[in-house]
Amino acid sequence: MRADADRLPEVVTAPVEAVLCSMGLQVLQPLPRVLGATAAALRPGGALAATIPSTAALTLGDRARWLPVLVTLRTRPRYPNDAVMGRLPGLLGAAGLEPTSSEDRRFGFIVRTEADVRTVLDSLYLPDVEPRRRARADAVAARWVGDELGLSIRRVVAVRRR
Numbered sequence: 741m742r743a744d745a746d747r748l749p750e751v752v753t754a755p756v757e758a759v760l761c762s763m764g765l766q767v768l769q770p771l772p773r774v775l776g777a778t779a780a781a782l783r784p785g786g787a788l789a790a791t792i793p794s795t796a797a798l799t800l801g802d803r804a805r806w807l808p809v810l811v812t813l814r815t816r817p818r819y820p821n822d823a824v825m826g827r828l829p830g831l832l833g834a835a836g837l838e839p840t841s842s843e844d845r846r847f848g849f850i851v852r853t854e855a856d857v858r859t860v861l862d863s864l865y866l867p868d869v870e871p872r873r874r875a876r877a878d879a880v881a882a883r884w885v886g887d888e889l890g891l892s893i894r895r896v897v898a899v900r901r902r
């Protein structure tokens with residue numbers, strides 16, 4: 741089913757046990773309304789589990805691998821909700837969702853080919869990077885081939901208040 745995230749209660753016919761949101765909260769707008777719609781779709785005691793991008797679980801070696809590529813891009817991934825994500829626990833609370841855990845984990849992605857390099861760079865949210873700069877970043881990132889690239893993902897869980 742394809743539907744707007746802030747109209748969730750209109751498309752779920754009965755209160756649900758859980759809402760899973762994979763890598764969405766950083767882009768779904770307006771976030772307070774999306775969280776309100778999520779709370780409305782959940783049964784009391786039901787849970788929202790969401791994954792969002794983070795950097796907290798990256799090792800020093802990971803950061804050293806990322807740095808030359810980000811320097812070449814002259815930016816880092818920027819998401820539409822960057823300005824409000826720091827206030828996520830408060831926004832969840834305001835929507836009636838009690839945050840119960842927030843955990844950062846490192847995932848190792850083995851970069852085998854230059855196509856893998858492009859996949860990684862394509863997955864970054866880089867709306868303002870010119871094609872020539874992107875091509876230079878692809879060339880710099882080619883040194884990742886044969887190496888493990890660290891990715892950090894945060895899982896946030898919040899429970900709808902009874």
Ligand SMILES: C[S@@+](CC[C@H](N)C(=O)[O-])C[C@H]1O[C@@H](n2cnc3c(N)ncnc32)[C@H](O)[C@@H]1O
Nearest residue numbers: 743744745746761762763764767768769770774
């Ligand atoms: C980073 S992608 C994550 C996609 C997928 N959940 C995954 O984990 O592979 C974010 C997705 O949010 C979708 N999106 C953005 N705003 C939305 C909205 N208001 N309602 C529903 N989906 C939306 C985008 O189309 C995009 O597919």
